[in-house]
Amino acid sequence: MIRAPVSVVLCARNEASRIEKSIRAIEACQPDELIVVDGGSTDDTVAIAERLGAKVIRSGGRGLAPDRQLGADHAAHDLIAFIDADHRPAPDALVSLQRDMEEFGLDVVQAGVGIEDNGFWNRAEHDAMAVFQHQPGSRSLMIGVAPTLYRKEVLQAVRFDEVNKDQSDDADLFKRIVDTGRFTFGVGRTIVPQYHHPEFSDYMGKFRWYGRRDAEFIRTHPDRAHSMYFHLFVRYPIWRPIKSVFTGRPRAAIYFWVCGLTRLGVVISKRTQALFSRPQTQPSESGDAA
Secondary structure, three states: OOOEEEEEEEOOOOOOOOOHHHHHHHHOOOOEEEEEEEOOOOHHHHHHHOOOEEEEEEOOOHHHHHHHHHHHHOOOOEEEEEOOOEEEEOOOOHHHHHHHHHHHHEEEEEEEEEEOOHHHHHHHHHHHHHHHHHOOEEEEEOOOOEEEEEEEEHHHHHOOOOOOOOOOOOHHHHHHHHHHHOOEEEEEEEEEEEHHHOOOHHHHHHHHHHHHHHHHHHHHOOOOOOOHHHHHHHHHHHHHHHHHHHOOOOOHHHHHHHHHHHHHHHHHHHHHHHOOOOOOOOOOOOOOOO
């Protein structure tokens, strides 16, 4: 098929160790535009991106969701692909994603994610993705925001949260996309390799980061809190591990248990703090009549 023009947006903060390989992989895809939105890096992220010829926009550290919208607003083309610093797309990835978009009739299509094997937790995460994410077709609730191809009109009609830097970029965006009833989204057949640091401490840091975003989503969207709690109380510790075992991927079950329980612990902690930090109603100074 003839590929339509695509703007690639890469949002990064302190990604000097990973961004060069990502940009070189993106360049091999021959995008019509590559924008790097830097979220306040203190390492060589910007210098590397500029050396490799990317257009760099400095956001001033407003947060990931605002950075994604900033990149989309600067994109020149009607198709926008969010590809992150840990992604390693194959040279045909942009063509393949457009093919997925057409095949499934979608306005937004996410690639399947394959985790590069550098240790147990990488293998466990890869198996986890195979259990719940590698099923091509439309979705009804949400997908990940990257590596994902969008029709620009979606990001013009339903923008990322540009104010709250703690907001979950994916859950919040797709909640509001669903609310419009106008756009379709799903997962395609394309697989994009992803490099994650293999250390357990890095995974725990990521799981806690997810948990803080989960808590913020619950706070800002109380009408969908039940869905997030179901995700954390049922899907992660029960349903997905059962599916993992029955599909011969026991490592994925361990991943789901550790990730889900860590995220749930952060959510409970944040919601408990919020409950006890609410301002107390001041008693009337006038008192009862004598």
